[in-house]
Amino acid sequence: MNEFELIARLTKSLPTNENVLAGTGDDCAVLDFGGDKLFLFKTDAIVEGIHFTKETPPEKIGHKALARCLSDIAAMAGTPSAALVTIGLSKNFDAEFIAKIYDGMSAVAKKFNVAIVGGETTTNPERIFISITLLGTVARGKQILRGGAKIGDAIFVTGELGGSIAEKHLDFEPRIAEANWLAEHFAIHAMIDLSDGLAGDLRHILNASNVGAEILKSAIPISREAKLAAKKSSTAKPAFVAALTDGEDFELLFTIASKDAVKLLDGWKKKFPKLRLSCIGKIVSGDSITIRDKSGSHKFNAHGYVHFA
Amino acid sequence: MNEFELIARLTKSLPTNENVLAGTGDDCAVLDFGGDKLFLFKTDAIVEGIHFTKETPPEKIGHKALARCLSDIAAMAGTPSAALVTIGLSKNFDAEFIAKIYDGMSAVAKKFNVAIVGGETTTNPERIFISITLLGTVARGKQILRGGAKIGDAIFVTGELGGSIAEKHLDFEPRIAEANWLAEHFAIHAMIDLSDGLAGDLRHILNASNVGAEILKSAIPISREAKLAAKKSSTAKPAFVAALTDGEDFELLFTIASKDAVKLLDGWKKKFPKLRLSCIGKIVSGDSITIRDKSGSHKFNAHGYVHFA
Numbered sequence: 210m211n212e213f214e215l216i217a218r219l220t221k222s223l224p225t226n227e228n229v230l231a232g233t234g235d236d237c238a239v240l241d242f243g244g245d246k247l248f249l250f251k252t253d254a255i256v257e258g259i260h261f262t263k264e265t266p267p268e269k270i271g272h273k274a275l276a277r278c279l280s281d282i283a284a285m286a287g288t289p290s291a292a293l294v295t296i297g298l299s300k301n302f303d304a305e306f307i308a309k310i311y312d313g314m315s316a317v318a319k320k321f322n323v324a325i326v327g328g329e330t331t332t333n334p335e336r337i338f339i340s341i342t343l344l345g346t347v348a349r350g351k352q353i354l355r356g357g358a359k360i361g362d363a364i365f366v367t368g369e370l371g372g373s374i375a376e377k378h379l380d381f382e383p384r385i386a387e388a389n390w391l392a393e394h395f396a397i398h399a400m401i402d403l404s405d406g407l408a409g410d411l412r413h414i415l416n417a418s419n420v421g422a423e424i425l426k427s428a429i430p431i432s433r434e435a436k437l438a439a440k441k442s443s444t445a446k447p448a449f450v451a452a453l454t455d456g457e458d459f460e461l462l463f464t465i466a467s468k469d470a471v472k473l474l475d476g477w478k479k480k481f482p483k484l485r486l487s488c489i490g491k492i493v494s495g496d497s498i499t500i501r502d503k504s505g506s507h508k509f510n511a512h513g514y515v516h517f518a
Numbered sequence: 519m520n521e522f523e524l525i526a527r528l529t530k531s532l533p534t535n536e537n538v539l540a541g542t543g544d545d546c547a548v549l550d551f552g553g554d555k556l557f558l559f560k561t562d563a564i565v566e567g568i569h570f571t572k573e574t575p576p577e578k579i580g581h582k583a584l585a586r587c588l589s590d591i592a593a594m595a596g597t598p599s600a601a602l603v604t605i606g607l608s609k610n611f612d613a614e615f616i617a618k619i620y621d622g623m624s625a626v627a628k629k630f631n632v633a634i635v636g637g638e639t640t641t642n643p644e645r646i647f648i649s650i651t652l653l654g655t656v657a658r659g660k661q662i663l664r665g666g667a668k669i670g671d672a673i674f675v676t677g678e679l680g681g682s683i684a685e686k687h688l689d690f691e692p693r694i695a696e697a698n699w700l701a702e703h704f705a706i707h708a709m710i711d712l713s714d715g716l717a718g719d720l721r722h723i724l725n726a727s728n729v730g731a732e733i734l735k736s737a738i739p740i741s742r743e744a745k746l747a748a749k750k751s752s753t754a755k756p757a758f759v760a761a762l763t764d765g766e767d768f769e770l771l772f773t774i775a776s777k778d779a780v781k782l783l784d785g786w787k788k789k790f791p792k793l794r795l796s797c798i799g800k801i802v803s804g805d806s807i808t809i810r811d812k813s814g815s816h817k818f819n820a821h822g823y824v825h826f827a
Contacts, residue, residue: 215613216639219620223634224627228599238635240600242655244553252602252651254640290537291549293561295649297642304524311528318533325532326540326547330525331563333606335644340604342561342651346551 234417235355236284236401237345247352249287249345253277257299257336261379267306269379270339271313277404278343279321279383280459284402285354286392287347289385291324295340297333310339321385351392353463356417358399362464362492364422365473367484370407370458371451372434378457388461390480395473400463406454408509410462411498421495426502429453430487453500453509464492543726544664545593545710546654556661558596558654562586566608566645570688576615578688579648580622586713587652588630588692589768593711594663595701596656598694600633604649606642619648630694660701662772667708667727671773671801674782676793679716679767680760681743687766697770699789704782709772715763717818719771720807730804735811738762739796762809762818773801 220233230247231239237249255261255277261270275292282289294314298307318325323343367384384402391397399414407429415422426449435451446454465473470488477486490501498509529542539556540548546558564570564586570579584601591598603623607616627634632652676693693711700706708727710719716738720731735758744760755763774782779797786795799810807818 215616218613218617219639220636222624224624224632225635226599226631226633229633229635232633232635233637238600238602240635240653242553242555242599244551244555246551246553248557248653250600250602250635250651250653252604252636252638252649254604254606254638254649256606256640256642258643259641290535290551291547291559293547293559293651295561295563297563297565297647304527307524308527311532315531315533322535323533324535324538324541326534326538326549326559327529327542327561329561329563329649330528331565332568333565333642333645333647334567336642338606338642338647340561340563340638340649342559342602344549344557344559344653 231354236281237287239285239352245349246346247349249282249285249347251278251281252340252342253281254338254340256338265379267309268313268316271310272317273379274339274341275314275317276381276383276459278341279317279385280402280404282343282345283384283388283461284400285347285352286388286397286400287345287352288389289321289323289343289345291326291344292318293342294325294328295331296328297331297338299336300334302337321383353392353397353400354417355399355401355414358414358418358420358464358492360420360492360494361467362398363467363470363488364462364464364490364492366407366430366460366462366487366489368458368460369430369432369485370403370435370460371448371455372432372438373455373457375434375438381459383459384461387481387484391463394476395465395469398464398466400461403458403460403462404456406456407458407462408453408498414462414464415496415498419496421493421497422490423493423499423501424490426500428487428489430485467491540663545590546596548594548661554658555655556658558591558594558656560587560590561649561651562590563647563649565647574688576618577622577625580619581626582688583648583650584623584626585690585692585768587650588626588694589711589713591652591654592693592697592770593709594656594661595697595706595709596654596661597698598630598632598652598654600635600653601627602651603634603637604640605637606640606647608645609643611646630692662701662706662709663726664708664710664723665726667723667729667773667801669729669801669803670776671707672776672779672797673731673771673773673799673801675716675739675769675771675796675798677767677769678739678741678794679712679744679769680757680764681741681747682764682766684743684747686743690768692768693770696790696793700772703785704774704778707773707775709770712767712769712771713765715765716771717762717807723771723773724805724807728805730802730806731799732802732808732810733799735809737796737798739794776800
């Protein structure tokens with residue numbers, strides 16, 4: 210049993226109950242306890258040596274740990290409320306370092322009116338392990354899932370993609386306000402936050418919605434960092450491939466009826482003049498991702514790696 | 519900064535918001551989103567080499583991981599609903615072992631109608647790290663906190679205490695049904711679940727309630743395992759000290775007006791004939807724990823260790 214088979218087995222027959230509207234397989238679980246609000250429930254973990262190092266500024270570790278969960282609440286158009294923080298402390302931990310991790314976490318919590326209501330401190334001798342759970346709410350019927358994309362929808366993405374590892378993965382801004390504005394003013398059909406990379410996360414929307422996508426290569430918003438990295442080395446991936454496949458952009462990817470696209474772009478420019486919004490393609494029938502450029506259409510494989518002939 | 523100073527610093531100035539009725543410092547956080555239900559929010563973690571070993575039966579690891587959180591929901595007289603599970607997988611993890619951990623978790627989840635609605639799988643190279651967050655509910659006004667004990671209250675404890683390490687710490691039964699029955703039929707003033715040991719957890723109630731306690735030594739329900747361990751070795755702690763200070767009993771400790779004590783004991787015997795309920799003493803003024811035996815009264819120190827003259 211490899212890791213993918215394991216996760217498939219673990220998530221196949223999990224117990225459920227009458228409160229569950231959506232369990233595994235979306236950005237957050239959606240829970241219904243009656244009343245006018247639904248509850249969004251999400252956990253995420255970062256581990257020293259995997260997601261950060263001893264050299265990472267501790268405030269940014271704290272920021273990242275909580276902001277990752279905030280980004281998932283954003284992807285459902287929710288409002289975050291309360292977080293629990295578990296920290297596994299390594300042997301001979303540096304208390305000032307840990308305290309600064311909490312400072313970074315508290316700063317982003319305050320910014321988004323999230324309460325940190327407790328947690329657990331335990332021992333994990335070899336490395337720091339941080340697990341955060343976030344509870345949020347969304348007005349009943351206003352939650353945006355991954356499975357609502359329709360053939361003909363326009364596909365939009367916020368910000369610029371790729372090269373997040375240079376810095377953005379540590380200090381990105383969760384798109385809570387943007388997602389709430391979208392949900393309030395438009396019928397967004399499907400949404401996800403970009404953690405695995407544009408191609409991989411688009412794949413999640415397509416699978417959940419049983420549709421395919423056609424992406425216009427020239428419309429992909431490529432970050433300056435991705436362009437710089439591509440220029441630096443002849444072995445680096447091309448910038449547009451980085452924009453498609455680099456992880457941890459934490460931007461919003463969503464689909465909307467194409468008739469609403471112009472109105473959306475107009476409204477967005479007024480509301481969020483500093484944040485780019487790009488229409489990168491459209492939802493089509495089938496189940497594949499194709500990339501169009503001047504030379505024609507090219508297929509993406511299932512894992513998100515580009516195979517251009 | 520040592521670990522206690524660190525935790526004090528970490529929890530001192532955590533951000534809060536309008537949803538928080540109780541944050542750190544009780545068994546669960548209590549959250550208010552309007553409506554007739556309050557939300558109970560709790561996280562707990564267990565780590566290989568600390569809370570279990572490679573030799574521990576994996577189903578029992580899963581049971582313990584979730585049941586610890588269930589016990590905290592019980593301590594507030596709540597009803598558990600949904601759990602998120604984060605697991606840090608060690609290098610070369612044994613997939614069957616992990617799958618069996620989930621089986622144990624799923625079994626106890628089903629028993630208490632808890633949905634497992636997702637989680638996170640990540641890497642923690644040296645050891646398995648399991649963090650679980652549980653969301654529950656309690657009818658508004660029915661939550662039982664630690665801070666409500668009143669002078670003159672009778673102090674009760676369920677089950678038998680001490681020696682949990684022999685087996686019970688792995689397969690204990692969270693007292694959800696018992697706590698709900700108590701809250702429904704009696705005015706319970708304060709309640710906690712026993713994770714740190716009777717003396718340590720009683721101390722939490724006393725501190726939160728600004729009172730002291732007098733415990734009758736002969737009334738402490740001592741487990742068979744604690745008695746056996748004490749007999750086995752002349753250096754082992756006396757059985758009643760084990761009952762006072764061993765951790766992980768996961769029984770309920772609560773206080774109730776002494777006028778209700780007899781009615782409670784009668785009702786309990788009918789409802790839960792197989793589970794012992796003991797009145798072990800009373801709440802008094804002051805802030806200390808005293809133990810009474812034939813020779814008189816003895817003071818307990820602040821950390822729960824017994825100092826008998």
